[in-house]
Amino acid sequence: MVDATTVRQRAEAFLAGHDPSGLSPLDWLRARFDAGLAWVHFPEGLGGLGAPRDLQGVVDQLFRGTPDNNPGRIGIGLGMAAPTILAYGTEEQKRRFLRPLWTGEEVWCQLFSEPGAGSDLAGLATRAVRDGDEWVVDGQKVWTSSAHLARWGILVARHDPDLPKHRGLTYFVCDMRAPGVEVRPLRQITGEAEFNEVFLTGVRLGDDLRLGEVGDGWRVAQTTLMNERVAIGASGSPRRTMMGVFTEAWQARPELRTHDLHQRALELWVQGEVMRLTGQRLREQLLAGEPGPEGSGMKLLFARHHQEVSALEVEFLREDGLTYDDWTFRRPDGVDFLGRGAGYRYLRAKGNSIEGGTSEILRNIVAERVLGLPAEPRTDVAAPWKDLPR
Amino acid sequence: MTLLYTEVEEELRTAVRDLLADKAPAAAEGENAAAWHGLARDIGVAGLLVPEELGGAGASAREAAVVLEELGRAVTSVPFLTSSVLATRVLLDAGYADISRLASGELTAALCVSLAASPYRDIPVAAVDADLVSGRFTGVAGAVGADLFVVPLDGGGVAVVEGDRARVEPVTSLDVTRPLATVTFERAPALALDGGSAPDALLFAAGLLASEQVGIAEWCLAVTVGYLKERRQFARPVGSFQALKHRLADLWLEVAGARAAARNAADQLASGGDARVAVAVAAAHCGEVAVRAAEEALQLHGGIGMTWEHPIHLYLKRAKADAIAFGTPGDHRTALAPLVGLPAPE
Numbered sequence: 001m002v003d004a005t006t007v008r009q010r011a012e013a014f015l016a017g018h019d020p021s022g023l024s025p026l027d028w029l030r031a032r033f034d035a036g037l038a039w040v041h042f043p044e045g046l047g048g049l050g051a052p053r054d055l056q057g058v059v060d061q062l063f064r065g066t067p068d069n070n071p072g073r074i075g076i077g078l079g080m081a082a083p084t085i086l087a088y089g090t091e092e093q094k095r096r097f098l099r100p101l102w103t104g105e106e107v108w109c110q111l112f113s114e115p116g117a118g119s120d121l122a123g124l125a126t127r128a129v130r131d132g133d134e135w136v137v138d139g140q141k142v143w144t145s146s147a148h149l150a151r152w153g154i155l156v157a158r159h160d161p162d163l164p165k166h167r168g169l170t171y172f173v174c175d176m177r178a179p180g181v182e183v184r185p186l187r188q189i190t191g192e193a194e195f196n197e198v199f200l201t202g203v204r205l206g207d208d209l210r211l212g213e214v215g216d217g218w219r220v221a222q223t224t225l226m227n228e229r230v231a232i233g234a235s236g237s238p239r240r241t242m243m244g245v246f247t248e249a250w251q252a253r254p255e256l257r258t259h260d261l262h263q264r265a266l267e268l269w270v271q272g273e274v275m276r277l278t279g280q281r282l283r284e285q286l287l288a289g290e291p292g293p294e295g296s297g298m299k300l301l302f303a304r305h306h307q308e309v310s311a312l313e314v315e316f317l318r319e320d321g322l323t324y325d326d327w328t329f330r331r332p333d334g335v336d337f338l339g340r341g342a343g344y345r346y347l348r349a350k351g352n353s354i355e356g357g358t359s360e361i362l363r364n365i366v367a368e369r370v371l372g373l374p375a376e377p378r379t380d381v382a383a384p385w386k387d388l389p390r
Numbered sequence: 391m392t393l394l395y396t397e398v399e400e401e402l403r404t405a406v407r408d409l410l411a412d413k414a415p416a417a418a419e420g421e422n423a424a425a426w427h428g429l430a431r432d433i434g435v436a437g438l439l440v441p442e443e444l445g446g447a448g449a450s451a452r453e454a455a456v457v458l459e460e461l462g463r464a465v466t467s468v469p470f471l472t473s474s475v476l477a478t479r480v481l482l483d484a485g486y487a488d489i490s491r492l493a494s495g496e497l498t499a500a501l502c503v504s505l506a507a508s509p510y511r512d513i514p515v516a517a518v519d520a521d522l523v524s525g526r527f528t529g530v531a532g533a534v535g536a537d538l539f540v541v542p543l544d545g546g547g548v549a550v551v552e553g554d555r556a557r558v559e560p561v562t563s564l565d566v567t568r569p570l571a572t573v574t575f576e577r578a579p580a581l582a583l584d585g586g587s588a589p590d591a592l593l594f595a596a597g598l599l600a601s602e603q604v605g606i607a608e609w610c611l612a613v614t615v616g617y618l619k620e621r622r623q624f625a626r627p628v629g630s631f632q633a634l635k636h637r638l639a640d641l642w643l644e645v646a647g648a649r650a651a652a653r654n655a656a657d658q659l660a661s662g663g664d665a666r667v668a669v670a671v672a673a674a675h676c677g678e679v680a681v682r683a684a685e686e687a688l689q690l691h692g693g694i695g696m697t698w699e700h701p702i703h704l705y706l707k708r709a710k711a712d713a714i715a716f717g718t719p720g721d722h723r724t725a726l727a728p729l730v731g732l733p734a735p736e
Contacts, residue, residue, distance in 0.1 A: 247731050257735035265732050266723040273671045277650035281393040288394060297643040366642055367635035371615050374630040 002040070002051035004058055010049065011037055011062045025067035029103040037063075038102045042086065046098050054287050069104040072334035076146060077101040077108035081154050083227040088171070088212040088220050097152070097173070109150035111141040111174055111198060112221065116390065119361045121156070122165045122218055123380070123388070126200060128157035128172065135159075135172065135210070137180075137203040143355070147183045147196040148331055150176045154224060156217050161386040168385050169217030173209040174200075190347045191327035194335055228356050242309040242345070243272040245338055249313055261316055268309050275301045296370060300362050303352035306337060310345040317342055391661065393653040399456045405433050406460040414466050421535060426468040429457075430495025436474045437493030440482065445490030451594070455601035455656035462605025462680075465704045467567040471602065472532025473498040476595045477540050484548055484586030492538075499550075500536040501588060502573055504529030508717040509592035510725050515544045522577040523549055531715075533558050533571035541580065542588045549580035565711035567704055596716035597659050597669035600652040603680035606709050607645045610683035610702070614638065614690050621692075634690060641686055648672075648679040667729050670722040677719045680709040 014035045020028050032038055033047045040056050042048025071078060078101070085097055100106040117124035126139025137157055147153065153174040160168040174181070180203040185193035212220040250257065250265060279298055286295075314321040325341035337348055353359040367373045380388050395403070406429065413425040430436035438454050440446020447453075454475055461470055473492065477499035481489055491497045506529050507513050516525030523541055533539070536558075539551045555578035563569040615638060618629030628634060655672035658665035684706040688695035695702050713719065727734055 250732055254733075254736065257733075259735055262727070262732065262734055263720075263723070266726055269726065269730055269732060270671050270674045270723060273667075274647040274651050274675050277393065277654050277671075278647045281646075281650040281653065284392060284394050297639075297646060300639075300643060301647070360636070363636040363639035364632065366639035371635075371638055371642060373615065373618060373635050373638065374627045376630055376632060377626060 002049045002055070004055055007040055007049065007051055007055045007058045008062070010035065011059045015062065015066075020066045026103060026105065028067050029069055030099065032063075032066075033099050033102055039082075042098075046086070046094055047102055052287070054283075069102060070334065072336060073146075073149070074101070074104050074107055075335070076110050076154075077106070080110060080224045080228050081108040081152070084154060084171075084211065084220060084224045085173075087223050088216075090208075092208070093173070093211065100151075106151040107146055107149040109144050109147045109153045109176070109198075110224070111144060111147075111153040111155040111200075112224075113143045114140060115142055119358055121221070122169065123385070124156060124158060124169070126155075126157045127161070128159045128170055128205075130159070130207075131204075133207050135205045135207065137172070137174070137200045137205060139200050141198040141200065142186070143195050144183075144198045145195045145335070147176065147198050148185065149333070152176060153198070154211070156221050158385065159214055159217075162384050163215070164382055165380060165385045165388065166218040167215055169221070170214050171211045171217040171220040172205055173211055174203070174205060175209065178203050178205065180204075185329075185331055187329055188347075189350065190344055191324075192330045192332055194332055225357065240338055241272060242306050242338060242349075243269055245345070246309050246313045246316070249316060249342070253317070256316055256318060261312065264312055265316075268305070268312060271305055272309070275305055296362060296365050299356065300353075300359050300366075303349075303359055306345075306349040306352050310342065310349045313342045314346045391657050393650055393657065395456065395653075396452075399453060402433075402453055403456050403460055406435070406457055407463075409433060410460060410464045410466055414464055421467045421469075425466055426470075426495070429468060429470065430474075434495075435470060436478075436495035436498075437490075438474065439478050440489055440493040444482075444493065446493040450660035451598060452656045452660045455598055455652065458598055458602040459605035459608070459652075462602035462708075463609045465567045465606065465701070465708045469498045469500070469532045469536070471595065471599065472500055472568075473536070475598055476591055477501045477532075477538075479591040479594050480540050480548055480586045480588060481550070481583075483590065484583035486550065486583060486586075497537040498532070498535065499538040499540055500530055500532040500573075501540045501548075501591065502527040502530055502533075502542065503588055503592065505531040505568075505570060505711070505715045507588075507592055508721045509589050509596055510717060510721055513542060513588055513592075515542045516549070516575060518543050518545075518549065518580070518582065519577070521580055521582060523551060523575050523580040524577055526572065526574045528572045529561070529570050530573050531568050531570055533573050534560055534569060539573060539575075540586070541575065543582065546587075547582065547584055548586040548588065549582040551575060551578045551580045555579060563711075565707045567708055568711060592716050593666070593669055594659060596673045596722070597655040597665060599712060599716055600648070600655050600669075600672035600676035603676035603709065603712055604645070604648050604652045606680040606705050606712070607641075607648055607676075607683035610680075610687035610705055610709075611638070611641055611645050613702075614641075614687045617691055637686060637690070641683055644679045645683065648676045651675045667726065670726045670729070673717060674719040674722040674726075677713040677722075681706075681713050684709040 014037055018031050036044055036049040037059050038047030040049045040051040041053040043050050082101055114124050128135045128137050153176055155172045155174040156169055158168050159170040180201040182199040183196045186195050186197055187193050324343040368375055409428045413428050414422050434447050435457050437446030438449040442448035478492055480501055492499055503513050516523040537553045539556050541549045541551055543549055557574040559572045561570045619627055621628050651672040655668045658668035688702050694700050
C-alpha cells in the first residue's frame with residue numbers, strides 16, 4: 001500500500017519538475033493527472049496511485065496555489081460521473097473519459113430526473129431503442145445543472161418497457177453534442193438558471209457509450225447517487241461556512257441584535273458545530289474502514305442547517321433583508337451556496353433539501369437501510385413498467 | 391484525537407455492559423448495590439479518574455465517558471457520576487490525601503451542590519468557624535448512603551465532612567433512579583482543603599453527563615425501532631408507515647450528532663486543554679436529544695409507554711432531570727456567546 005511518505009515524495013518530485021509558471025494551466029493539470037496526483041485513491045494510470053483516499057490531503061496541501069480544475073464547475077463529473085465510470089466503465093472508457101473530466105476540459109451533467117420521474121427515478125420514461133451498434137434515445141430530462149456547459153452526460157434510459165421498472169433500465173454516457181440534444185435553461189427562484197431541461201429527440205449513441213450491462217442501469221445509478229451523497233457528507237470542513245457568514249454579519253451590525261435572534265443564532269451555532277463533528281466522525285470511520293451509516297444523513301443535516309441559518313440572516317438584516325442583489329436571468333458557470341447576498345443564500349438553500357435526493361427520500365433511506373424498518377407496501381415493483389398507472 | 395472509540399475503551403464498555411446485564415437486568419428504582427460493587431471493585435470504575443500513584447486506574451475522561459454511556463443505557467442507579475466523577479474531581483483538585491479509598495470503591499462521596507447547579511453561576515457555600523462547618527444544601531444527588539461529603543466553603547475551597555455528621559433528608563424526586571436529598575450541617579467537624587473548585591468540577595461533569603445522555607438516547611431509539619418492527623396495526627408493521635419512519639430517521643441523526651459531540655467533549659476534557667466550547671456544545675445538544683428520544687419512545691410505544699411496568703418512564707425521568715443537571719441547554723448556549731463571536735445584544 002502506498003503510504004504518506006511515498007505520496008509526499010511523488011508530489012514534491014512533481015513540483016520540482018513542473019514549474020506552474022512554465023506550462024499552461026491545462027498542460028500542468030494534464031501532467032499532474034499523468035503523475036498519479038489527481039486523485040490518489042484512483043488506480044495508477046488513471047490519475048491515481050492506488051493510495052488510501054485520505055492521502056489526497058497531503059497532495060492538496062503541497063499543491064496549494066497551483067492551477068486548479070475549478071471543482072465548482074465540474075462537480076458532477078468529479079463527484080458522480082468519475083466514481084461511476086471507475087466502477088462500471090471498460091478500460092477504454094476509463095482512459096477516454098477520466099483525464100479530461102478531471103482536468104476540467106470536459107464538463108459533465110447528469111440526465112436522471114424527468115418531469116414524470118423525480119423521487120421515483122426508477123419510473124423514468126426516456127426510451128433507448130437498440131439499432132445495430134447504436135441506441136436511439138428519445139425523452140425529456142429536467143433539473144440538469146451545467147447541461148449548457150457539458151460535453152457529456154450520464155444518462156439513465158429505459159431499454160425495455162415490458163420489464164418491471166427497476167430491471168428495464170440501462171446506463172449510458174450521452175454525447176451532449178449529438179444531433180437531437182436540445183438544452184433549454186430553466187429559470188430558478190434566485191433569478192438565474194443553474195439548471196436546464198434537456199430534450200432528447202432521436203439521439204444516436206454508440207453502444208461503446210453504454211456503462212455497465214444492458215438492464216443494469218438501476219444498479220449503476222445507485223453507485224452514482226451514493227457517491228453524490230457521500231461527496232456532500234464526507235467532504236472536508238469547508239474554509240467558510242453559512243454560520244461563519246452569519247457571524248460576520250452579526251459582528252458587523254450590533255444595532256440589529258435582539259435577544260430573540262441571539263438565542264436562535266446560538267442554537268444554530270451549536271447545530272452547525274454538531275454537524276461538523278458528525279462529519280468529522282464519519283470521515284474517521286471511513287478511514288478506519290468502518291463505513292458509517294452517518295453518510296446518508298449528512299445531507300439532511302446540511303440542508304436543514306443551510307436553510308435555517310440563511311433564513312435567520314435575512315430576518316436579522318431587517319431593511320437590508322428586504323432587498324435583493326440581482327434578479328438578472330443569467331446562466332452561471334458554477335454554484336456557490338455562500339456567494340452573493342443574504343437573499344440569494346436564503347433562496348438557493350431551499351434547493352438543498354431537493355437536489356440530490358429530497359430530504360423525504362433520504363429519511364426513507366435512513367429508516368430502511370440504517371434502522372432496518374420495513375418498506376411501505378408497494379404495487380409498482382413487480383409489474384411490467386408499461387402496465388403501471390401514470 | 392479521535393471521535394471513535396479505542397480498543398481499550400471498547401473492552402471497558404463490554405465489561406460494564408456484561409456486568410450490568412448480569413446485575414441490573416431490568417432498570418429499577420433504588421440504588422443497585424450489587425451493580426455498584428461489581429463496577430467499583432471488580433471492574434475498577436470508581437478509580438478511573440484517579441492517577442495510579444494515588445491508587446486509581448489513571449484513565450481519563452474518555453474512559454469515564456464510555457462507562458457513563460453504558461450506565462445511561464441501563465439507567466443504573468449507582469453513584470458513579472456523583473462520587474467517582476464529580477466529587478472525585480474536586481477532591482483531586484484539592485489534593486485530598488485519602489483519595490485511594492474512593493478510588494477503590496470502599497467509600498463514596500457526594501459534592502454538596504444541587505444537581506440543578508449551573509457551572510456558570512454562583513453556588514451556595516457553607517460557613518466555616520474553627521474547622522466546623524454549617525450550611526444547608528438542597529437538591530444533592532448521591533447523598534443518600536454517601537460516606538463523605540465535600541462541602542464548598544465561603545471564601546473558596548472545599549472541606550470534607552464524614553457522612554455521619556450530616557443530616558440527610560431524602561426528597562421525593564422526579565428521577566427515581568437518581569434521587570436527591572437535602573443535606574444539613576450544624577457545626578460539623580470538617581477537614582478544610584486549600585484547593586478544589588466546585589464550578590470547575592460542574593463543568594467537567596456537564597461534559598461527561600453528555601455521554602450518559604447519549605446512552606439514554608441510544609437505548610430509547612433502539613428499543614423504539616425494535617418495537618415498531620414488531621407491532622402490527624392495519625395489517626402491517628407500524629414501522630412501515632412513513633410518518634413514523636421519518637421521525638425515527640430524524641432521531642437517529644440527532645443521536646449520531648450527540649455521539650460526535652459527546653466524544654469531542656470527553657476527548658477535550660481528557661486532553662486537559664480549554665474544553666469550554668466542546669462541553670457547552672455537547673451539553674446543549676445531548677441534553678435535548680436525550681429528552682426528545684425518551685419522549686419519542688414513549689409516544690411511539692402508545693399505551694404501553696404510559697405504564698409503570700415498562701421501563702421507558704425511568705429513561706424519561708432520567709433524561710428530563712439530566713437536562714436540568716449541571717446547567718440547562720440554554721445555560722450552555724448562553725455561555726457560548728462570547729466564545730464563538732456571537733456577543734449578546736447591548
